[in-house]
Amino acid sequence: MGFQFSIDEGSAQTKIQQLLHAVNEAISNGVLREGDFLPSVNQLSKSSGLSRDTIFKAYRILKQRSIISSTPTKGYFVNSASFKVMMLLDDFSAFKEQLYGSFRANLPDNYVVDLLFHHYNPDVFEQLIQNSLGRYSMYVVMNIKHHRMEKVVRKIDPNKLLILDMGTPDNPDIAYLNQDFANGAVNCLEQVKDRLTCYRKFNLVFPKTTPHPSEFVNSFISFCNDNDIVCNVIEKLTEQSVQSGEAYFVIKEEDLVYIVKSAKKQQLILGKDIGMIAYNDSPLKELVGDGITVISVDFAEMGKKAAHFVESKEKLFETLPPKLILRGSL
Structure with a gap:
């Protein structure tokens, strides 16, 4: 049957974006293969109702992205099969680098991955998603919120979308791969509760700016109450926050660094004078x-x-x- 295209008047995408997406999807699904010819501008204009100018613009964009090529006598044809993937992460960190490295290593060489970051900025997030529509065959997106999916993400074809790291989409057709932030962490703490009772107090360092789900705070307090562990939630660390005989659970890397520096300044030894648990592993935390x-x-x-x-x-x-990975700091 070959490649066919029709305009969806109810789509939020522009006509150019619809055509770009249709060509990418046809290549991704094997409808169009390496060397296959696309309809001529005149043919596609006649069959779809698109203007010649719109088709020329779309084909030019596809050529700029090296998805198709053209010859003066034969027209437009598909380049060597490649699949473009958008991976939109929240920010850069050591464990995100590990995530991306594994993702890239487990994809075939003909997959091209554009790695982007939104840094929890809603305007940046929306603009990146809007600009991506029709450009990629698959999307891997770390959402901004853990409890709801941003409206702009709903514009992506649910069959091409994976929500990563946090948040369960309310659309049952959208795939997700996330973390169990609340219950999972508490189950890990259960494994070391005997060690934690050795400390005078167990502090959760939880800044207001952290994207970590706030429900975790309640789970942390419930765990401590159930195990008769004196606990405290610290929003902002100070020199007085770091005390001998206390244990700390940190979410953000900078808070870990602050406590390690403060302990060193006070000549306190990790694992002996103070206890430490951090969220998310990285090679540096082994050292x-x-x-x-x-x-x-x-x-x-x-x-x-x-x-x-x-x-x-x-x-x-x-x-x-x-x-839980138990090391010398606890």
């Missing part, structure tokens, strides 16, 4: 002191699973539990 105890999902596994979704198009609806 600080005798190692920092962490609660973390396996980001290499997350990247591998995301890559399988992108290549196979098999939807997954999975919540990864974090694991």
Whole structure:
């Protein structure tokens, strides 16, 4: 049957974006293969109702992206098969680098991945999604909110979308691969509750600016109350916050650095004078002191699973539990 295209008047996408998306999808699904010719501008204009100018603009964009080529006598044809993937992460960090490295390593060479960051900025997030529509065959997106999906994300074809890291979409057709932030972390703390009772107080360092789900605070307090552990939630660290005989659970990297520096200044030894648990593992946390105890999902596994979704198009609806890695800091 070959490539066919018709305009969806109810779509939020422009006509050019619709045509770009249709060509990318046809290549991704094998309808168009390497060397196959696209309809001529005149043919497509006649069959779809698009103006010649719109088709010329779309074909020019596809050529600029090296998806198609053209010859003066034969027309437009598909270049060597390649699949463009958009991976939109929240920010750059050591464990996100591990995630991306695993994702890229588990995709075939003919997959091109554009890695972008939104830094929890709603305007940037919306603009990046809007600009991506019709450009990619698959989308892997870390949402801004953990409890709801941003409206702009709904413009992406649900069959091409994977929500990553946090948030369960309210649309049952959208695949997700996320973390169990509240229950998973508490299950890990249960494994070291005997160690935690050795400390005078267990502090959760939870700044207002952290994107970590706020429900975790209630889970933390409930865990401490159930195990008769004196606890405290610290929004902002000060020199007085770091005390001998207390344990700390930190979410953000900069808070970990602050406590380590403050402990060193006071000549306090991690794992002896103060306890430390950090969220999300990284190679550096293996090296600080005798190692920092962490609660973390396996980001290499997350990247591998995301890559399988992108290549196979098999939807997954999975919540990864974090694991406790016990090191010398506790």
